[in-house]
Amino acid sequence: MLTFHLTMQILYDEFQNYYQHMRLHGQADTPCLEGVRLYREKTAPLPQYVYLATEEDLSAGLPSMHGLHLILLSKSSDNEPAAGNEILIIEDASDPADVLTQAQDIFEKYFQWDRSLHQALNDPNPLDNMLNACLNIFQNPIFIHDSNFFILSCPHTVPGMISWDKDPRTGMDIAPLSLIHDFRADLEYLHTLSTVGPALYSAELRGYPILYINLWNEGRYEGRICVDELETPLLPGHYQIIQYLSEVILNAIRKKSLYRLGMGGDLIQFFREFLDQGVLDESRVINCLSFLGWKRHDHYLCLCLETDQPDVRMHSSAATLSYIETQIRNSFAFLYDNRITVIANLSPSGARSSDVLRSLAMLLREELLKMGASSELVDFFQLPQGYLQAKTVLQLGRRSHSMHWYYRFEDYLLEYLLQKGGEVFSPELLCSAKLLALKQYDQENHTDLFHTLKVFLERERNVLQTSKLLYIHRSTLFYRLERIQKIADVNLDDAKERLVLRISYYIMEQNEDNAQ
Numbered sequence: 001m002l003t004f005h006l007t008m009q010i011l012y013d014e015f016q017n018y019y020q021h022m023r024l025h026g027q028a029d030t031p032c033l034e035g036v037r038l039y040r041e042k043t044a045p046l047p048q049y050v051y052l053a054t055e056e057d058l059s060a061g062l063p064s065m066h067g068l069h070l071i072l073l074s075k076s077s078d079n080e081p082a083a084g085n086e087i088l089i090i091e092d093a094s095d096p097a098d099v100l101t102q103a104q105d106i107f108e109k110y111f112q113w114d115r116s117l118h119q120a121l122n123d124p125n126p127l128d129n130m131l132n133a134c135l136n137i138f139q140n141p142i143f144i145h146d147s148n149f150f151i152l153s154c155p156h157t158v159p160g161m162i163s164w165d166k167d168p169r170t171g172m173d174i175a176p177l178s179l180i181h182d183f184r185a186d187l188e189y190l191h192t193l194s195t196v197g198p199a200l201y202s203a204e205l206r207g208y209p210i211l212y213i214n215l216w217n218e219g220r221y222e223g224r225i226c227v228d229e230l231e232t233p234l235l236p237g238h239y240q241i242i243q244y245l246s247e248v249i250l251n252a253i254r255k256k257s258l259y260r261l262g263m264g265g266d267l268i269q270f271f272r273e274f275l276d277q278g279v280l281d282e283s284r285v286i287n288c289l290s291f292l293g294w295k296r297h298d299h300y301l302c303l304c305l306e307t308d309q310p311d312v313r314m315h316s317s318a319a320t321l322s323y324i325e326t327q328i329r330n331s332f333a334f335l336y337d338n339r340i341t342v343i344a345n346l347s348p349s350g351a352r353s354s355d356v357l358r359s360l361a362m363l364l365r366e367e368l369l370k371m372g373a374s375s376e377l378v379d380f381f382q383l384p385q386g387y388l389q390a391k392t393v394l395q396l397g398r399r400s401h402s403m404h405w406y407y408r409f410e411d412y413l414l415e416y417l418l419q420k421g422g423e424v425f426s427p428e429l430l431c432s433a434k435l436l437a438l439k440q441y442d443q444e445n446h447t448d449l450f451h452t453l454k455v456f457l458e459r460e461r462n463v464l465q466t467s468k469l470l471y472i473h474r475s476t477l478f479y480r481l482e483r484i485q486k487i488a489d490v491n492l493d494d495a496k497e498r499l500v501l502r503i504s505y506y507i508m509e510q511n512e513d514n515a516q
Contacts (some may be wrong), residue, residue, distance in 0.1 A: 002251055004114035004244050006033040006107065007310055008069060008086040010237035011050065014106045014311050026086035030453075031240055033069060036103040045069075050088075052100055073099060117248050126252070127153035130245070137241055137495050139232040144249075146223040149175040160208065160230050168322055193221070200238040203229075211238055213246045225249070268334045271343065275336065275387040289380060294330070298347035301356055302374040302386035304394050307362070320367070327359040339391075340369075343383065346376070364405040368458040370398055371406040392416060418507055427511040431504040434488040439508075441487050449487065452480045454505050457498060 008028040015022060032048055039045070039053035050069040054286065055076065066084040073093045093099050120129035131142050132155045141161055143154035146292055151164050153174035164173035175183075183189040186205055192212065201210040209229045215222040225246055270288055289296060321340070324333040330345040344356055355375050364371055372394030373387035389409040397407030398417050409416070421430050428436065439450045452470060456477075459465040467477050484490065491497050 001250055002118075002244070003034075004110055005048075006110055007031050007032040007237065007240055008033070008050070008088055010110070010240065011071070011103070011106060012088055013104065013235040013237040014109075015088070015090065018102055019090050021091040023089045023091075024087075025089070026084070028086050029240060030086065031244070033107075035107055036071070036100065038100070039070065050103070052096060052103065054096055054390070067098050071099065071103065075374060075506075109136075117245070121252050125153075127249075128155050130249070131155050131515055134241075134245065138227050138234075138238060140227050140230055140234070142225065142227045144223060144225050145175065147221050149180050151175070152223065158228075158230050161228060162206075198242050200234070209234060211242060213242050215246055215250060217250055222250075264361075267332060268336075271332065271341070272336050275341070275384050277384045285380065292332075292345075293348075294345050294380065295347070297378060298345050298380070299384065300377040300380060300383060301342075301346060302346040302377070302383055303340075303342040303360075304343065304372045304387070304390040305342070305360075305369045306338075306371075306394060306398075307367075307369060314475045320363075323363060324360065328356055339394075341387065341390075350405045352407075357408070361405060369405070370394060372397060373406060373408045414503070414506065418503075418510070427507050431507050432500050434490050435501055435504045435508075438484065438488040449480055449484050452477070453484050453488075453490075453501070455504070456481065457502055458490075461492065 003126070007030060008024060008026065012022060012024045030377050033049075033050050034048045037045075037049045037051055037056050039051040041057065045051055045068055047067050047069070050071055052071045052073075052225070054073045058072070060161070063123045068085040068087070070085065070087045072087055072089045073096055074089055075091050076145055076424045081262075090099065092379050101253060104218055113136070116133035117130050120126045120133065123129045127144055131144065131153050134142050135156055141154070141158050144493065145150045146152055150167070154173065162175060162179060165176050166172075167174045176178070182205060188202060188204065192199065192201055193214070196215055196216065198211065198213045201212055203209050206228075211227040211234050212231070213225050225242060227242065267288070270284070274285065274288075286296075321333040321335075324340070324342055325331050328342065333340060335341070338466045346353070346356070353373065357371070357373055360371065363369065372390040372392070374389040374393075377383060377386045388409065393407045393409040393416070395414045396419070400412075400415070418430065435450075435453075437454065442448065442450045452466075455469050456466045459469070463477060467474050472479065472480075481492070485492065490501065
């Protein structure tokens with residue numbers, strides 16, 4: 001687990017709350033300190049501690065060792081440390097015991113801060129709790145935004161800060177559009193998009209400096225942590241503090257503990273990868289469900305919507321997606337592969353698939369859209385297959401020239417099975433050879449046995465209805481059926497054979513329609 005270590009610079013910044021006359025020697029930015037001890041001349045110092053000493057403790061002069069961290073109480077300005085040491089000299093401290101207590105309080109303050117950061121990872125709102133813990137450290141407002149300028153956390157605002165807009169689709173705070181345009185036209189801001197590590201954005205555009213650090217996750221820009229200099233001056237030690245804060249957040253992203261930010265600030269990328277069956281990490285899916293408040297074995301429906309206008313690409317506005325999510329509770333709509341895709345959770349509201357489909361009827365008519373709907377899914381991990389169902393039935397439904405606005409996969413299951421079979425075999429090889437023989441007999445003998453059998457099967461072997469539709473006497477029908485069974489060698493009492501014959505009729509009809 002990451003652990004925060006203080007630097008001499010942070011100690012210097014904190015001691016400014018107590019003393020006016022101090023000097024800091026050495027690099028002072030090595031994060032290695034975890035406590036304070038009293039200096040003993042004959043005791044070898046350890047690198048993880050800063051040692052408190054007075055001039056009397058150093059009667060023989062400053063140590064010449066390398067890597068020493070020292071707080072020296074001295075009224076003299078003649079003490080110059082050896083190279084490689086980091087020494088904070090306090091000239092106006094009168095009581096070493098007070099300085100020791102103050103140093104211990106500083107270490108305790110940052111220990112508790114570090115502890116709060118890690119505890120926040122287990123909270124429902126980890127980023128809010130993390131940044132709340134940082135308010136006492138930076139003494140300035142702090143916020144995080146993602147790569148799309150959505151505000152992921154901003155627990156404290158003060159006069160002079162940016163006033164966030166409310167995104168109508170997601171309900172999240174977002175930077176005003178005018179400000180986003182200003183940033184994208186600002187050369188300094190464009191440069192900040194490539195920086196690594198803490199940096200300062202000047203006051204030229206906003207009127208106050210902003211300490212920021214970009215969040216880079218495996219080369220991908222996830223967002224940014226910003227500290228506005230509005231209440232107290234930014235200090236040099238804040239650079240190391242914000243660096244550590246970013247490392248905690250990035251480490252949590254990599255471990256999938258911070259789902260919302262780890263997805264680049266948006267669910268869209270996750271669902272695109274998931275539906276494309278590119279999300280192989282089960283924990284990432286579980287984190288998604290936790291964020292949405294869904295359960296793995298809730299009932300789900302996947303919808304795909306396309307424009308009914310040929311040669312027109314789908315243009316999805318936020319208003320359209322928002323309307324869909326308003327009509328379908330517990331849903332998420334987004335643009336994927338040039339079509340609107342909707343993931344709907346039916347369980348929380350007890351909705352039925354038919355209700356969901358009807359709720360979009362007006363949108364489909366007014367926007368000239370067609371929609372494909374998957375079967376009802378009983379496992380979130382089935383959604384990639386559900387998406388394939390919705391996409392496939394949308395194609396099958398449009399090919400059928402149906403006047404309906406939406407198509408359900410279960411209504412086109414036979415068409416799908418035959419389409420898959422047709423990818424391997426020609427239509428004739430998918431049909432019953434007995435039925436083909438009967439059709440050949442009709443052609444050679446000018447009879448109508450093929451059509452008679454079709455009507456008889458469609459009427460579920462009802463003799464009265466079949467005779468009426470064919471305009472023949474019942475005895476004539478019995479005669480024809482007897483000849484059919486003899487010529488084609490079919491057993492009409494066998495349910496499986498009747499099913500094969502019905503499917504064969506369907507294939508032959510579809511083949512004739514496609515040939516026209």
